[in-house]
Amino acid sequence: MKAQSSTSPDRVFSELRKRLFTTAYAMLGSRADAEDVVQDAWLRWQVADHANLRSAEAWLVTVTTRLALDRLRERKAERESYPGWWLPEPLVEVDENTPETAAELASDVSLALLWMLERLSGEERAAFLLRQAFDQDYADIAVLLSKSEANCRQLVHRAKEKMRDDRPRFQPTPEAHRKLLGAFMQAAGRGDRQAMKALLSPDVAFISDGGGKAESFHRILRGAGRIAGIFWRIENLYSGCVQYRMARINGEPGLLRYVNGTIESAQSFLIEDGRIATVFIVRNPDKLTGAPRHFSP
Template sequence: MSTELFTRLRPRLFNIAYRMLGIRADAEDVVQDAWLRWNESDQGAVQSAEAWLVTITTRLAIDRLRTRKVEREAYIGWWLPEPIVELDERTPETAAELASDVSVAVMWVLERLAPEERAAFLLRQVFDQDYGDIAGMLGKSEASCRQMVSRAQARVQQETPRFEVPKDAHRELLGKFMAAAQAADRTAMKELLSANAQLVADGGGKATAFMHTLHGAGRVAGVFWSLEHKFPGQVSYRMASINGEPGLLRYVDGKIESAQSFIMDDGKIVAVYIVRNPDKLAGIPQNI
């Protein structure tokens, strides 16, 4: 019964850990540690197994995130989460892992929050936990948790699109951009980008990436245009679901080069997040 219960709750625990840490292996380690602690606990004295496991997973993730913060301060360039990629977004695995989706754009914002603030926001806004439960998990007062969630919510709303774009519309616009990029049509790409579009790239010091955020439709389009000219006839794209939203996988000479998330607003692409760090692409099909 103990194993069966944990197996049923595992997707929820992974959801929490991944959204806290942004790295699949770290999230899996946290869930495994939660499993070991669950096995060693007095399960008969636990009133709610789910509450106990969510609490221990959250605390373990906070501890690991604090440790990782030191590493991330030394990280070369921008840090983006390891993308969860599905080539068929309707698979049961995707439904389980992304039941409460947090896009790359939101996780980009959350990365700049303090660990406990990030946990409070996720538990409330993504996993719909009561403030009383969150306070118990974090060892804070309800008032403090409400304040943390409010601050995080304001930041997320400020730095992400105002309106949710239907996936069909998202996919259609992305398809047009993919065709324009494949054809190295800089003008067509610029027309699909907002005037103040931004591009953030994560190379982790292991792949070439910009050390600052690029701004402007012309500059963003130029990045895609220049790659096509550097590797003529060798660049190809593949549609995929990235963190639950339509995105692109880019291949150069048949090998994976990056995973790309696109944020849409008002019929235009407003932001592009490109993961090029090979360590974060290891779980993606390596060849087209």
């Protein structure tokens, strides 16, 4: 059965575009690169033999994933020479009432997950995402990666082993996540170090990405007192000029921080056992173009 026999190729692609973008973004962590990959997939779709395809979706996901793998290999040297820590470009949504957003579509690829995926090879990353995030059958993954099912199972197993120690045991509900961040936002806005410290795990990790264009730490910082002190320092350095705004970042509750009304960072938080276990802060201005630039509370 040919899935697209009664539907135009343009409409088929349009209906699958969001899925393809999410797949490419999960592989690359870059909105621009993901959009380029989807555009390349579109060009290949235009000249494909639609009449003889068994599944348009399988064909397009396969092409998109392979293009993303190629792009990931091209970006390897760039990632290795990146100044400081590299974090994905956040997908930001500030309107809670718009259901069809890129951020919501990326809810299975949080900044925390993409950070952990950085330690995987390209094929491990593809196999893991297709299986765990997108629930693909191993038979389909094998075709996509031109490997046996056994090899694909091994790729996913290795990926899980590499990520095992850093994956949270329990995911909080969105409501609990949002409530905790709301309390932290209020404490940070007051510059209340003790209140912030109480909301952080004792060994909380702090990872920042300035891309060489904004101040950041080139090592992972740890400790509730130290991390609370970083937020306290910002509040006191720009006294009266710092505002926080709740947002969805990659489909999860997060914070945007503004200084003098201009976006300064996008912040994502990994929650464990009711406290903030990891803070991811993207300050590289090139990665903040998807967030509202100005904010007047």
